Amino acid sequence: MANVSLRDLLEAGVHFGHQTRLWNPKMKPYIYGEKNGIHIIDLQKTALGLVQATRYVTAEVARGRTILFVGTKRAAREVIAEEAQRCGMFYVNNRWLGGTLTNFQTVKKSIDRLVALEKARDEGRFDLLTKKEALELTRKIAKMERSLGGIKEMRNLPGLLFVIDPKREHIAVAEARRLKIPVVALCDTNCDPDGINYVIPGNDDALKSIRLFTSAIADAAIEGAHAGRDTLGEGVVAAASDDLGDVEVVRRGGGEVEQAAPAE
Numbered sequence: 001m002a003n004v005s006l007r008d009l010l011e012a013g014v015h016f017g018h019q020t021r022l023w024n025p026k027m028k029p030y031i032y033g034e035k036n037g038i039h040i041i042d043l044q045k046t047a048l049g050l051v052q053a054t055r056y057v058t059a060e061v062a063r064g065r066t067i068l069f070v071g072t073k074r075a076a077r078e079v080i081a082e083e084a085q086r087c088g089m090f091y092v093n094n095r096w097l098g099g100t101l102t103n104f105q106t107v108k109k110s111i112d113r114l115v116a117l118e119k120a121r122d123e124g125r126f127d128l129l130t131k132k133e134a135l136e137l138t139r140k141i142a143k144m145e146r147s148l149g150g151i152k153e154m155r156n157l158p159g160l161l162f163v164i165d166p167k168r169e170h171i172a173v174a175e176a177r178r179l180k181i182p183v184v185a186l187c188d189t190n191c192d193p194d195g196i197n198y199v200i201p202g203n204d205d206a207l208k209s210i211r212l213f214t215s216a217i218a219d220a221a222i223e224g225a226h227a228g229r230d231t232l233g234e235g236v237v238a239a240a241s242d243d244l245g246d247v248e249v250v251r252r253g254g255g256e257v258e259q260a261a262p263a264e
Contacts, residue, residue: 004050004216006043006044006047009043009046009047012203012208012209012211013203013209014043014046014202014203015032015040015043015046015202016040016203016206017039017040017041017190017203019038020037020038021037022189023190024167024190026193027188027189027191027201029045030049030187030193030199030201031189039189041189041201041203042201045201046200046201049199050200053184053198053200054216054220055220056184056198057162057224058220058223058224058227059224060159060182060224061159061221061224061227061228062224062228063159063228065158065159066089066090066154066158066160067087067090067158067159067161067217068160068161068162069089069091069092069093069161069162069214069217070092070161070172071092071163071164071165071169071210072094072095072096073164073165073168073204075207076093076165076204076210076214077093079210079211080092081150083214083215084218086218086222087218088221088222090150090153092147092172094147096169097147097148100151101157101172101175101176101179102175104157108155111148111152113144114144114148114152117140118141121138121141157179158181159181160181160184160197161176161182161183161184161185162217163184163185163186163196164186164210164213164214165188165191165204165205166183166185166187166192166196167191167192173185173195177195182198183195183196184197184200185198185200186200186204186209186210187201187202188201188202188203189201191204
């Protein structure tokens with residue numbers, strides 16, 4: 001489970017939200033106050049949200065579910081790819097192609113085309129083409145790789161999404177909601193938390209903050225994968241559910257709540 005202290009959150013600048021004039025009022029429950037025109041996020045709520053999210057991720061991965069990491073803003077791209085690959089999951093870090101989830105069968109055809117082109121290149125078949133033709137196909141592969149490389153091995157819809165900045169990635173979130181795919185998201189003060197199953201309130205612009213949360217989710221996925229391989233998945237699922245008994249589960253719609261405890 002997540003082993004992140006309040007000091008870690010402070011040092012990563014997680015508490016810094018957006019300018020107060022840019023806020024989404026629906027994020028009010030997660031805001032501690034304001035300073036110099038900037039909203040300050042309540043790190044107690046952040047810590048709680050992270051614990052809930054990582055426990056959920058561990059339990060779902062132990063059940064055999066997969067995660068699609070989504071973060072296309074410049075600060076998130078490298079981290080999203082690194083952490084998704086580290087935990088053996090999928091990612092989109094360049095541009096979200098409309099229909100990636102809702103029109104997945106068509107997207108799979110594009111993936112198959114990319115795989116076929118890469119195979120032809122690796123087998124030396126491009127050597128049989130003119131330099132112009134080979135260059136055009138090489139550029140085509142590079143373009144497709146940027147958009148599809150992170151989901152090239154994803155043969156089915158993911159079990160859940162982890163999103164950096166659901167305001168920016170609103171199309172991905174909308175597609176997931178339409179298909180009832182749960183969403184875990186890092187939400188800054190300008191985001192709409194409605195439809196996010198597990199809200200982690202925090203700075204979604206700073207690299208340190210993005211890395212901290214993405215790494216925590218990846219660690220949770222690795223823990224779940226190990227449990228599943230050791231045939232202890234049911235135990236982890238039960239433990240995660242039992243552990244949630246002493247915390248308030250914050251879910252904002254877009255899916256069923258498997259277990260929730262009343263707030264103290």
